[in-house]
Amino acid sequence: MRSLCRSEGPVIRAETTRAAAAQVSPLTRRALAPNPGPFTFTGTCSYIVGSGDVAIIDPGPDDPRHIEALLAAIGGERLRYVLVTHTHRDHSPAARLLKEATGATIAGCAPYAPCDSASVGGPNLDAVHDLAYAPDIVLKDGDALPVGDISLLALATPGHTANHLCFALAEEQALFTGDHVMAWATTVIAPPDGSMRDYLTSVERLRRRDDHIYWPAHGEPVRDPPRFLRALIHHRRAREAAILQRLEAGDETIAEIVAHIYEGVDKRLHPAAAMTALAHLEDLIARELVDCAGQPFLQARFRLRLV
Template sequence: MHAPNEQIAERVTPLIRRVIAPNPGAFTYKGTCSYVVGAGKVAIIDPGPDNPRHVGALLRAIEGEKLVCILVTHTHRDHSPAARALKKATGAKIMGCARYAPRTDIRVAEPGLDASHDMAHAPDVVMREGDRVELGSATIEALETPGHTQNHLCFALLEEKALFTGDHIMGWSTTVVAPPDGSMIDYMASIERLRRRHDEIYWPGHGDPVRDPSRYLRALAHHRRTREAAILQRLEAGDDTIAAMVARIYENVDRRLHGAAALNVLAHLEDLVARELVASDRPLSLTGRYSLK
């Protein structure tokens, strides 16, 4: 019998168990989804925040098994900090994404979500495209997917044609892309990479699984193109600031999310300026003025 409010590992496939962290919110939905992958020898993907309840739930989920590694998709603080507590408890290696590092090709004079990174993240092994973890019952392969963050990885579970998508693809909302670390140029390129794959299901860092990835990716790409068109329309109508554009484009969206919406608009503008469709009166920022070229 489980204690009240005790987190339970839910078996969602023969090789995957999911534990949802108790960190619900406007940007995390019901909480960060952590995944236990394999049987006997296991990996944990996206251990989540360093919350004792959550760490305890993950440790209970793997009782009697060997934790081979802790895999992290990216270093936002709702995904990576618990890796250190799990390593201390089990001795497992922290693997996956690299440490956060500021972009060197900086074009945006704005902090974005960079302060949201887990600056103490210290991976034992940085994984690159095609690197694999062999668990006996399961094979996990890394896929580089920059965009939401520059260090973002997805992880493919080859035996189930499944992809753990972190925050690159979410099951409840579109992904925030916030310059300077986030890049709409890189994000859209990563979406196109996924469209060339043949994964049958996505397990995101937040929200429910995506069971028709091909259709979902088409919808995401269409959404981003529609948002870009809306920005160009607002510029043509004379809205030359991000604040003015957000007020019109996101007028039916919860105002608590307008800050994130502004960063998404900035990401689109960075792309549009790079493509020489839009001009800016200063280095790209939330307070700049923009015009059509």
Template sequence: MRTETSRAAAERIAPLTRRALAPNPGPFTYTGTCSYIVGSGDVAIIDPGPDDPRHIEALLATISGERLRYVLVTHTHRDHSPAARVLKEATGATIAGCAPYAPCDSSSVGGPNLDAAHDLAYAPDIVLDDGAELAIGDISLLAVATPGHTANHLCFALAKEGALFTGDHVMAWATTVIAPPDGSMRDYLTSVERLLKRDDLIYWPAHGGPVRDPPRFLRALIHHRRAREAAILRRLEAGDETIAEIVAHIYEGVDKRLHPAAAMTALAHLEDLIARGLVDCAGQPVLEARYWRRSV
């Protein structure tokens, strides 16, 4: 019998795919983490979500009578991977997907220690390299390396449905936060360009609804990032010298709870602009540094 705190059963969104929503809505998770159950009989769960008993119970109820072969993880943020080990203990499934988080020296960024955002207890049985395939019954899932949001980020492709499970790499509801040193704007845009060369028909992100025209959406995403980059350069030319000043101007009117994330993404843009010789800074590129447009 389901308890009062149980989540509703997962919804079927495609012949081979069901989606269950974790009860963790917020400014960075939108309506919550989307966990995807792929296959029939023998199944995989992609991005099992947080270690929340209500969500885990809903996932186990959804696959009752089926065999959970794999729990797949796109990246190790704590809203994505912690439920993996609970599901493994309950079912004997294999945890596969991204590599464990490799801590960075966040003092080089000057911001908060980013380790707290990651699931440091994540211990996959199999780390999937780019292009690795896993067979689940009569279907297979392909790992697609997409570093940028995090250094260890993966997407998973289900060729039988023309679907790509994009984690936090591409989302329809919001742009992805890029937080150095683990996140990299250069890597992120390279990963987006790589997806443009694929022929996926639909994206299923870990937060929010699907992207139904991937090529068009990706081109708009690249345009948005380049427009944000141009806005940063304009603010430097106008006399802004700090990330705080830049964010106050560019993100005016945006929920201030999102400004810390905006500051990290601005830092990621500035790192890329410095590497390309368009911007200089005093010392290391950190949140508190002083920046200026380089003379050309």
């Protein structure tokens, strides 16, 4: 099952290669899972943080090859924590396998909470989540975990999913961003679990921080976070403006909107683009700029609110 964690946008040049864990900073190693695809780019990046006593962030999918690579990379070290940013199946399933192999503590986001309104986001939304994820410690915003001589701080960043966390490493002014911010493409927001309003609020929160580098769960790092976040917000507002323009032109359905504003984008990504369009429309309805007959969902009809 493919995760809904990938974008509708253009792919940026991939430098990440699948090999043994690579040292990418004095305190951080990166191992790439063998799960490339249109929604995972070159694969899930798992990060080994620390030395001697270590944590692994976003352990990745249930794939014996990746588990073996991670265990080999930490040979002779003590795995204290397996940290999970969110419960999409390309991120969390390996956590329980690493716990079984090492006795490590699973910590991070809360388990996925299914929404009663399955029709809002379409069928099979639950299937992209790891329903077997069972953390030993659920971290809340501001919780810190000591790992040897370092500490990792949890930041609540809902939007991509309701349970999404990022993890800050103050010793390197680094932020492990999961699927919240990525350099290769924009993040899919899939209602009802995802929320565009929550997502943009979380992005604005990151703008108030002084991180020097972001390590995302897919693709290469973001090396100029302030500039990148400005561009990301501009992109989201441009998509919003394009949706409003299509409604003004007479489009009433998400299918019509996606066909126009995502023309030329890989059609395999159109379902994810439809979810993000729905998230934008939910936000526009809340701001009283758009109307919908009944509850907003993928097959609903939308129109500009008359002033």
